Amino acid sequence: MNMEHKSRGVVLVVEDDSFLRKLLCDKLRHEGFELHEAANGQEALDFLKNNLPILMLLDLMMPDVNGLQVLEAVRRDERIKDIPVIVLSNVGEKQTIERIQQLGADDYLIKAHFVLDEIIERITKVLGKRYI
């Protein structure tokens, strides 16, 4: 694992299920990542107003502001549009996945298909691509 990526800054975890968020964050902290947790899309957008995370892990189905809306807002904003985004959801509809690709997500993972170790691998891969 490349520790250089981890020391570059904060990973923003956007997940409305508090239990899944805790498991994911425990694992990421164990791997040495510095984190900021957001329980919904609005909290994520509020954080992004004054911060520039090195990567965002984004759930899709969330109350009020959903993940697609967050992704759209990020890609529209010149200051934060280059943040790598990994979408982490259980939605498997073709249209949604196509929309995520159009909006330039770096990766799309179905939660039920991946264990936490594999998610860490994907994060490292995306960070590696961006920071090499």
Place this chain on the structure above:
Amino acid sequence: MHTRGNVDKTRFQCADFLTFPQDACSWYSGSEHRNVMKKTFFTECDMLQLKPWQCPPILFIVMGFFIILSMLATYVLAQRYTDEPEIAALTVIFITVVAFIIGTFIVSGFSRLVEAHRIKSQFVSLASHQLRSPLSVLKWTLEAGRSGYHAYSPQELENFMNTLGSATENMIRLVDMLIDINRIDSGTFVPNTQPIAPGELAVKAFKHFKTSLDASHITANLIIPDGLPNVHGDERRVTAILERLIDNAIRYTPAGGSITLHLEKIGTYVQFSVEDSGIGIPRADQPHVFEKFFRSANASRVQTEGAGTGLYIARAVIERLGGSISFSSEEGKGSRFTFTLPIRDEDVV
């Protein structure tokens, strides 16, 4: 006779599966099914859930025979009435009209198949998404517990066990729900009937939500008059419906609001009503509340989890038990769902 036995067995296996017997059977029993199933046009139409007059393969054969017979008839008529060409012309017009009518039935049959395919896709998509949520909880929790990368306290581990239990219960409920939907759609849904004590059922359902009512800071009221007679019902399903209504009320009522479960005897029925001071249902969405897979926009904004199937199943169950279900709602003020169940004949006073 032997073949028929096999066919029935396969159909029975498939009847318990999800929506559409043909695909479900192919998947469920695989090559065995293809070997034992003697395919005829009628069994094929039966599997497509189409009546013979709606089934394109049968209609094509009917049209083929009709055209051949019509051509022969035209030939005979044309020979017999060589000096009256209008007879042949009228015959051709008649054949064309009948062929057009059969063609319309064929197109309508194909439209039904396309619609069935659309509903099936929607259903599979919904089922997979709804099942993935508890499955990801199971998968991640097991990994967290097994790998030992984090020293969880005994309290946290107990919480893990409770979460695993809830996720498993969720999946069982989802599978039951999917089977019920399939049975409702295929017209094979038959609820059990047994005497139910409505007061006991309501208290049990209410207790089930005590923790979430407390956690949500919602005031709960339970009004049960004395001496309510027993009703006819399917205890497991009626409990599930009442719990669904209470759960919806909690989900869509902000902290500080209230929920009232009220039982009363009205004529030869007992009425259950669940009233909340929640977000309500927009007027434009109200006609669709009992439709399958429907969720109102304001509900989806507040709660992402939900399949839009609970009220669809509730209506089917209550109506088959001889009762009725309805609601009144105002956006921003709250909703009131009521359903009735018939009192057992021996208990009618």
